[in-house]
Amino acid sequence: xxxxxxxxxxxxxxxxxxxxxxxxxxxxxxxxxxxxxxxxxxxxxxxxxxxxxxxxxxxxxxxxxxxxxxxxxxxxxxxxxxxxxxxxxxxxxxxxxxxxxxxxxxxxxxxxxxxxxxxxxxxxxxxxxxxxxxxxxxxxxxxxxxxxxxxxxxxxxxxxxxxxxxxxxxxxxxxxxxxxxxxxxxxxxxxxxxxxxxxxxxxxxxxxxxxxxxxxxxxxxxxxxxxxxxxxxxxxxxxxxxxxxxxxxxxxxxxxxxxxxxxxxxxxxxxxxxxxxxxxxxxxxxxxxxxxxxxxxxxxxxxxxxxxxxxxxxxxxxxxxxxxxxxxxxxxxxxxxxxxxxxxxxxxxxxxxxxxxxxx
Amino acid sequence: xxxxxxxxxxxxxxxxxxxxxxxxxxxxxxxxxxxxxxxxxxxxxxxxxxxxxxxxxxxxxxxxxxxxxxxxxxxxxxxxxxxxxxxxxxxxxxxxxxxxxxxxxxxxxxxxxxxxxxxxxxxxxxxxxxxxxxxxxxxxxxxxxxxxxxxxxxxxxxxxxxxxxxxxxxxxxxxxxxxxxxxxxxxxxxxxxxxxxxxxxxxxxxxxxxxxxxxxxxxxxxxxxxxxxx
Numbered sequence: 001x002x003x004x005x006x007x008x009x010x011x012x013x014x015x016x017x018x019x020x021x022x023x024x025x026x027x028x029x030x031x032x033x034x035x036x037x038x039x040x041x042x043x044x045x046x047x048x049x050x051x052x053x054x055x056x057x058x059x060x061x062x063x064x065x066x067x068x069x070x071x072x073x074x075x076x077x078x079x080x081x082x083x084x085x086x087x088x089x090x091x092x093x094x095x096x097x098x099x100x101x102x103x104x105x106x107x108x109x110x111x112x113x114x115x116x117x118x119x120x121x122x123x124x125x126x127x128x129x130x131x132x133x134x135x136x137x138x139x140x141x142x143x144x145x146x147x148x149x150x151x152x153x154x155x156x157x158x159x160x161x162x163x164x165x166x167x168x169x170x171x172x173x174x175x176x177x178x179x180x181x182x183x184x185x186x187x188x189x190x191x192x193x194x195x196x197x198x199x200x201x202x203x204x205x206x207x208x209x210x211x212x213x214x215x216x217x218x219x220x221x222x223x224x225x226x227x228x229x230x231x232x233x234x235x236x237x238x239x240x241x242x243x244x245x246x247x248x249x250x251x252x253x254x255x256x257x258x259x260x261x262x263x264x265x266x267x268x269x270x271x272x273x274x275x276x277x278x279x280x281x282x283x284x285x286x287x288x289x290x291x292x293x294x295x296x297x298x299x300x301x302x303x304x305x306x307x308x309x310x311x312x313x314x315x316x317x318x319x320x321x322x323x324x325x326x327x328x329x330x331x332x333x334x335x336x337x338x339x340x341x342x343x344x345x346x347x348x349x350x351x352x353x354x355x356x357x358x359x360x
Numbered sequence: 361x362x363x364x365x366x367x368x369x370x371x372x373x374x375x376x377x378x379x380x381x382x383x384x385x386x387x388x389x390x391x392x393x394x395x396x397x398x399x400x401x402x403x404x405x406x407x408x409x410x411x412x413x414x415x416x417x418x419x420x421x422x423x424x425x426x427x428x429x430x431x432x433x434x435x436x437x438x439x440x441x442x443x444x445x446x447x448x449x450x451x452x453x454x455x456x457x458x459x460x461x462x463x464x465x466x467x468x469x470x471x472x473x474x475x476x477x478x479x480x481x482x483x484x485x486x487x488x489x490x491x492x493x494x495x496x497x498x499x500x501x502x503x504x505x506x507x508x509x510x511x512x513x514x515x516x517x518x519x520x521x522x523x524x525x526x527x528x529x530x531x532x533x534x535x536x537x538x539x540x541x542x543x544x545x546x547x548x549x550x551x552x553x554x555x556x557x558x559x560x561x562x563x564x565x566x567x568x569x570x571x572x573x574x575x576x577x578x579x580x581x582x583x584x585x586x587x588x589x590x
Contacts, residue, residue, distance in 0.1 A: 045488060073487045086485040090503045103499055104490025148489045 002184040003027075003152055007043055007053035007063070016040065016208040022152075026178050026185045028195040028216060031205035037188050040205070041156050044186070045080065046073040058151050074104060079150030083157040085137040087129035093140050094125040100148035107149035109183070118180075119143045119173055135166040139173060146181070153177075153185045159194055167194075174198055196220060196237055196274050217274065221323055223306055223314050234279040234314065236324045242267050250295075250350065256320025261295040261350050281352040282326035284315065285345045286336055294347040300324065302342045305333070317346050367561060369536045370544035373452060375568070377540060378520035381459035382513050385467055389512065393471030394501075398480070414526075415465040423529025426458060430530070454531035455538055459520035467516040474508020475501070507580040514576035518569050541565045 001021040009016045016036045020027075031037055042048040044055060046062070049070060055063040057078070062071040087096050095102075097112065116122055119139045129137060138158055145153055155174070159167045171194075178185065178198065189195050195202060195216060202216040204225055211228055212219045217237040219225055226234050240253035240260055253260040253273070260275075267273055289297065303323065304316030313333045317324045324346055338344065363371075395401070396408055414422050430437040431449045440446045448454040478501055486496045502509075524542035531538040533547060545561050548554035 047484065073484075074490045074492055078488060080485065080488040082481070082485065084481070086479075086481055088482060088486070088500060099486065099491070099499075100489040103495045104486070144489065 001056075002058055003186070004054070004056040005044060007050035007055060009039065009043055009048070009050045011039065011048075014039070014208055016043070018203075018205070018208075018210055020203045020210060020213055022184050022186060022201065022203075024182050024184050025201070026174075026187045026199040028199035028202040029186055029188045029205060030190065030192075030195050030202050031211075032190055034207075035190075035205040036208040037190070037205060038156070039208075041154060041186075041188055044154065045078060046071065046076050060151075077105065077149070077151040079145035079148050079153045081138070081141045081145050081153065081155045081158045083160050085129070085134075085141040087132075087137055087140055087144070089129055092126050092128055093121060093132070096129065096140055097121070097125075097144050097147055099144065105149045109146055109149055109181070112147060115143045115146050118176065133166065134162045135169040138162070138170050142173065142177070146177075150183070153183055154188070155185060156188045157190070158187075159191070160189070171197065192220065193276075196276070218323070221325060223304070223316070223325060234325060234327060235276045236279070236322070237274060237276055238322045238324070239272050239274050241272050242269050244269070256298070256322050258298060258320075259296075262353050263350055275353055277324060277348065277353060279314065279325045279327040282317075282324060282346050282348050284317070284326060284328060284332075284336065284338070285347065286342075288345050289347065292347065293349070295350045296348040298324070298346045298348075300344060300346055302338050302340055302344060305338065305340065317344065319346065363560075364557070366535050366539070367544065367557065370539050370541050370561070371564060371568075373455070373538075374521055374540040374542075374565070377452065377455045377459055378517045380453075380456040381463060381520040382467075382516045384456065385460045385464050385516055386513065389464060389467040389516075390471055390509070393468045394475055394497075396468070397472045397475040411468050412465045414462050419462060419523070419525025420529050422461060423458060423526035426454070426461070426526065426530040430454065430457070448531075450531050450534065450538060452531070452538055455523075455527050455540060458526040458530045459523045462523045462526050463516040463519035466519050467512040470508055470512030470515055471505065474505035474512070477508070478504045506583055510576050510580050510583075514572055517572055521565060521569060521572075 001023055003022040005021070006019040007016070014036065016039050018040060029037055029040060039048065043050050050063060050065065052065045053063070054061060054065070057076070061069050062076050063069060088099065091099070097115070116125065119142060121139060121143055124132060124136055124140070129140070132140065142158070158174075159170060162170065175198065187195070187199055199216045201214065202219050203213040204211040204219060206228060212222065212225050217239060221236045223234065238255065240255040242251060242265060243254045244252040245264065246252060249264045250261050251263070251265040251267075253262065265273065283294070298319045300317035300319040302315060303318045304314070306314040307330060308314065311329050311331065313328055313330050315326050315328060315333070315338060317326065326346060392407070392411060396404065427449060428434050430440075432438065432441050432447055437447070437449060440448065448457055482500055482504075483496050486500050491499070522542060523540070524546065527540060528543050528546070533539050533543040535544070539547070541561055541564070545558055548558045548561070
């Protein structure tokens with residue numbers, strides 16, 4: 001594993017206890033504010049010293065409490081992108097980018113020219129940070145971190161504070177980074193849509209503890225995580241591949257061995273998209289419905305039944321390798337006689353999947 | 361209306377004393393301002409009070425304390441005299457010492473304001489890029505406080521130009537040797553018929569202060585323009 005963290009830290013009333021690994025690609029550290037995300041970042045960065053435990057980066061131990069190993073911040077080889085960019089205001093973009101090679105860690109992950117090109121910084125090299133937009137600032141900050149010859153990157157809420165337009169401007173660069181630079185990235189965020197779009201793995205933090213960790217879509221679709229985090233709407237997160245743009249304005253997607261039909265997407269054929277499907281938008285039937293307006297009918301198997309304290313129930317349906325979750329009443333549950341392993345049909349109106357829930 | 365040699369001596373001595381006073385105070389003042397604004401250490405408040413003492417004591421008391429310490433029989437004065445053959449009391453360098461001590465708190469206060477305006481998060485960013493503490497100070501912190509440094513230095517210069525009480529107590533008022541502009545004005549005021557010379561010196565000292573202030577303003581605005589220029 002590229003990053004291995006197992007640390008404890010008590011700060012006043014707050015007790016942080018975490019153990020997780022991360023590898024090449026984006027691992028999201030996800031949780032509500034106050035979950036301990038910033039504390040965890042400060043501990044890994046070396047700004048705060050853990051009470052006990054160890055931190056390893058690419059097999060190098062940068063912290064070990066018993067052997068009293070505590071590598072200082074500037075020697076840890078961690079590239080940082082902060083929420084507030086933290087560009088040096090008295091230096092032009094080019095000097096910000098070259099700061100590390102002049103005054104800090106020497107060496108290259110990629111060349112200066114390449115980074116400037118990849119992040120599209122050529123036209124702003126001779127500007128001062130005060131004259132940049134929020135999105136440009138973050139791109140410079142990403143470039144500066146990449147040019148510091150890092151072994152890993154930590155992106156600490158890099159999109160928080162940017163409006164939707166600027167977020168959309170920066171996200172493709174982060175995806176490019178993830179797909180083309182073979183470097184482990186920890187992505188700290190409280191935004192469900194960012195995490196779903198960018199990360200493959202997720203570590204869910206709550207009150208200083210790890211609630212769950214694993215594959216992002218799976219973990220976020222889990223009822224217990226949704227409930228504990230108080231996610232506003234219980235949803236399933238699934239991945240589907242764009243296969244056809246039909247002339248009547250419907251986009252067809254391959255999903256779990258069958259098709260999903262959604263209102264037109266602006267996504268090229270062959271691309272994967274991630275969808276958020278609200279539990280309340282899925283209807284269940286025992287027999288395959290005929291002549292029904294809902295376009296999407298998926299055959300699945302009941303794998304989870306959770307009775308709520310009220311009249312509701314949560315049903316998990318396994319469709320191919322995906323799990324869809326739906327919310328129905330206990331009365332329907334009894335009337336349909338749903339049990340573990342029972343085959344059923346889930347259907348979903350195409351127009352239910354709003355554009356905002358399609359996370360490209 | 362030529363200036364008398366006594367006046368010329370006083371003017372040059374004042375300028376010399378003020379420049380040296382700022383030069384000697386600069387680095388210690390930067391260091392103390394930095395640790396007072398950034399570090400938490402035992403005795404921080406005590407150091408803060410100590411630095412401010414010259415501001416609250418009557419200058420004549422400061423001068424007297426200096427005299428006790430630095431006269432040839434004083435604690436430090438004896439040491440300097442025995443080992444280095446240096447006497448500062450009644451010497452122009454004593455005037456530098458008095459001016460430096462009197463202007464020190466003003467410089468520290470101005471510098472400290474500057475340091476407190478620099479976001480420590482920028483230093484953390486530089487630290488994460490691999491720079492060490494000293495390089496961070498030189499490349500990030502110092503350039504960001506440069507206008508505060510100029511303001512503080514000019515304030516120190518102006519205070520040194522005007523320093524009177526501690527200077528006259530410590531090094532007396534010897535024309536051509538330890539007589540600065542304020543002590544010359546004081547001497548002229550003691551004798552009748554010197555109104556013209558007094559006013560002339562007053563105008564001159566006003567002029568020097570205004571020029572110094574003007575230069576500092578120009579410098580500071582140039583530097584801040586450079587910061588904002590594309």
